[in-house]
Amino acid sequence: MSHPRLVVVHPDAGVLAEAAAARLLTRILDVQSVRSPVHVVLTGGTVGIRTLARAASSPLLAAVDWSGVHLWWGDERFLPDGDPDRNETQAREALVDGLIAGHGLPAGNVHPMPGPSSVGSPEEGAAAYAAELARFAPVAAEASAGADDAGSLAVPAFDVLLLGMGPDGHVASLFPGHEGLAATGTTTGVHHSPKPPPQRVSLTFGAIRSAREVWVVAAGAEKAAQAAAALGTDGAGHEVSDVPAAGATGRTRTLWLLDAAAAGK
Numbered sequence: 469m470s471h472p473r474l475v476v477v478h479p480d481a482g483v484l485a486e487a488a489a490a491r492l493l494t495r496i497l498d499v500q501s502v503r504s505p506v507h508v509v510l511t512g513g514t515v516g517i518r519t520l521a522r523a524a525s526s527p528l529l530a531a532v533d534w535s536g537v538h539l540w541w542g543d544e545r546f547l548p549d550g551d552p553d554r555n556e557t558q559a560r561e562a563l564v565d566g567l568i569a570g571h572g573l574p575a576g577n578v579h580p581m582p583g584p585s586s587v588g589s590p591e592e593g594a595a596a597y598a599a600e601l602a603r604f605a606p607v608a609a610e611a612s613a614g615a616d617d618a619g620s621l622a623v624p625a626f627d628v629l630l631l632g633m634g635p636d637g638h639v640a641s642l643f644p645g646h647e648g649l650a651a652t653g654t655t656t657g658v659h660h661s662p663k664p665p666p667q668r669v670s671l672t673f674g675a676i677r678s679a680r681e682v683w684v685v686a687a688g689a690e691k692a693a694q695a696a697a698a699l700g701t702d703g704a705g706h707e708v709s710d711v712p713a714a715g716a717t718g719r720t721r722t723l724w725l726l727d728a729a730a731a732g733k
C-alpha cells in the first residue's frame with residue numbers, strides 16, 4: 469500500500485454516523501467541483517445505513533448536484549427486489565429514494581446488484597453487475613491505474629467506496645477463509661455466507677482497491693479486535709484471508725472511521 473491509513477475515532481456510533489455523513493457529502497462536493505460524474509459505492513450494515521440516514525437529514529444534502537452522482541453497492545444480499553433485508557432496500561429507505569424524489573438524482577444513476585427477482589443465481593447476478601460496472605468504466609488505461617491485479621478492471625472510477633466491517637473482519641461479502649477472497653475480476657457470487665443470508669453478490673478485492681478512496685466505518689466493542697488486526701495495531705501480523713478488512717485499501721486514501729468502542733478505547 470503506497471499510503472498510510474488514516475484513522476479517525478468518534479465518541480460513539482451516533483457521532484460516527486453523523487460525521488461520516490458530513491464527510492461523505494463534503495467529499496462528493498469537492499469531487500464534483502473538479503470532475504463529473506461522481507461515483508460512490510454504498511455499503512449495507514447498521515453503520516452504513518445509519519450514515520445514509522444522517523446524510524438524508526443533513527443541510528449539506530442540497531449543496532450536492534445529485535444529477536451528476538452515481539450510486540453503486542459493494543455487496544448485496546441475494547434476496548428478492550424490495551426485500552427489507554436487501555442493502556438496496558435499506559439504502560433507498562434511508563436516503564436514495566428521497567434523492568430521486570426531491571434532489572434530482574436520476575433513477576438510472578442508481579445501480580443495485582441483481583437478486584433472484586431478475587437472475588437465477590449469485591453468479592448470474594455477479595456477471596450482470598460486472599457488465600453494468602463495465603458500461604461506466606473509463607478508458608482502460610485509467611481503469612487499470614492502481615488496480616492491484618494485472619490488466620485493466622472494467623469498473624467506474626469510484627471516488628468513495630464505503631465499507632462496513634463485521635466482527636469477523638469481513639468487508640462487503642468477503643469473509644475470512646472464503647473463496648470470494650481470491651476472486652478475480654470485479655464481482656463474485658457468494659455462498660455459505662456466515663452472516664445471513666447465505667447467498668450474496670460482492671465486489672472483489674480488485675474492484676474495491678480500484679477506488680480512489682476506501683472508507684471503513686465500524687462501531688461497537690465487538691469490532692475492536694478485528695479493527696486492530698486490520699490496522700496492524702495489535703502487534704501481530706495478519707493475513708488478509710484471516711482479516712479481509714486489512715485488504716480494503718484505496719488508491720489514494722484509506723480512511724477508517726470508528727467509534728471509541730471499535731477503536732478499543
Ligand SMILES: O=C(O)[C@H](O)[C@@H](O)[C@H](O)[C@H](O)COP(=O)(O)O
Nearest residue numbers: 512513514515632633634639640
Ligand atoms: O450485507 C452486509 O451485511 C454488509 O454489506 C456487511 O459487509 C456489513 O457492512 C458488515 O457486516 C457490518 O455490518 P454492521 O455495521 O451492521 O456491523
